[in-house]
Amino acid sequence: METVLEIKQAYKAFDGFVAINDVTIDLKRGEKHAIIGPNGAGKTTLFNLITGHLKVDRGSVTFEGKEITGTPPHRIVKLGLARSFQRINIYPRMTVFENVQVALIARDGRSFHLFTLGHALNRDESAELLALVGLSAEAEELAGELAYGKQKQLELAISLASHPSVLLLDEPTAGMSPPETVEAIKLIEEIAEARGLALLFTEHDMGVVFGISDRISVLHHGELIFSGAPDRVREDPEVRRVYLGESHGAA
């Protein structure tokens, strides 16, 4: 299968602390690839390196055959890579509708149109995206007043606005109740399927990880210690020792 996203020997340190150490990882077209690892393993840092919010000290990031190392986030989005964040990232004092509309305005390159009324732009498409994630009824509510699970759905709608081919999801079910988690994952799977999206995601819920992943990679102390099919992860002695063993021991 064709590779859409490739991180090669990425290295990132903060004041001497090595957050990401020579990580090489890739994502195939349409693949669902989970990255797991204990807290502080470097998952979010890796995401920030991919999306341009942080710059690698060494190594490279290639997306759709184009090197994007050092490219600012707003350009990377336009290439077709979208992301949701671990902590909820919406515009709280704007309506749900406007949250999505702004993303569409940006996608169409109209963010700098000073003399075009914003109100009437991309209305149908905004409504479609909200319908897709099941938020039509809440369109006129303030985003900050939505329930937690719905804010996550809204963030998904915002991420989808740019018509991405790859979606990075940082803990898409963090803070959700078990029934909410099931709903959210179902929604993400359906959308990924329908749009042919490749997913690179981090997730703490092992049921979700093993349930939907085509491939699982394990990060530990900033290093990639395993990458392969879900059924092989459990058997890997190194993974058992540093991760699964650890979490079982804690539980």
Added chain:
Amino acid sequence: MQGKYKATFWLSVVLVALLLLVPALGSKYLVDLTTEIMIYALFALSLNVLIGYSGNISFGHAAYFAIGGYACAIFLTTYEWPLIISMPAAIVLAGLAAAFVGYFCIRLTDIYFSMLTLAFGMLVWAVAFKWRGVTGGDDGFVGVAVPEFIGDRYAFFYFTLTVVALSTGLLWLICHSAFGRTLVAVRENRMRASFVGVDTRRLRLTAFVVAGTFAGIAGSLFAMYNRGVYVESAFWTESGQVLIMTLLGGLYSFFGPALGAAVLYTLQVGINQYTEYWPVVLGTILLIIIMFLPNGLVGLAQKISAQFSRRT
């Protein structure tokens, strides 16, 4: 929503019509006061592009007001350029100055952004103060050669009304444009906005330039109205005063700052007639806003009308 825009439009038409009638009341004093209020209202509205819409608090906004004022005065008087060139040139100069300062300021956020705007503001004041040959230094630039057709009090009133109304209309459009909507999104969450494809730095810089340009318009009107420009116009207390006007009216409403300007300026003029303790009153007003009226007078009005509609 469409209905809301329509209501805004008709209310504005009514307001402009009422303002047109002010000279008919026969009070020179009222005409002058209204002219001054309109100028300050535009100044406060321009600041709100930065504060309310982009969420960046500037402590140095008087700099662009003063640059617009000095430039317009100098072009008209020293160079004897006609108004049709002097005023646009002054406005462009204020915008360019904002672009230069903004280039540095937008690299920072929060208090660091604010402090840098203050520093640049003080720098502009220092230049105005020391560059005696051009600005008149602490004597001020006096005797501005105001063109004859707007030389009389009433003509200048109508001129100001026209310029302020057009500028306000343009500002309204900018604040409600695709750009304005995106600006609010950047205020709400810069990181998210950057990852839907918005160049947030360039967007904040554009807002800075818009704010500075319109402050320049207000400044050039002010210079002609007073037939002079004084260094006080560039001082940081002037930036503070327009900031208080904006807060008093309400940050999260387009017209709030204009209302704040009208109320604060009227109070200032009124109270100065009876006592020299205006700063005490100003301090008290600021205290009340911060403790009880976080969304200013417009926020208060909204709260009251919500209370009423709940009861009926």
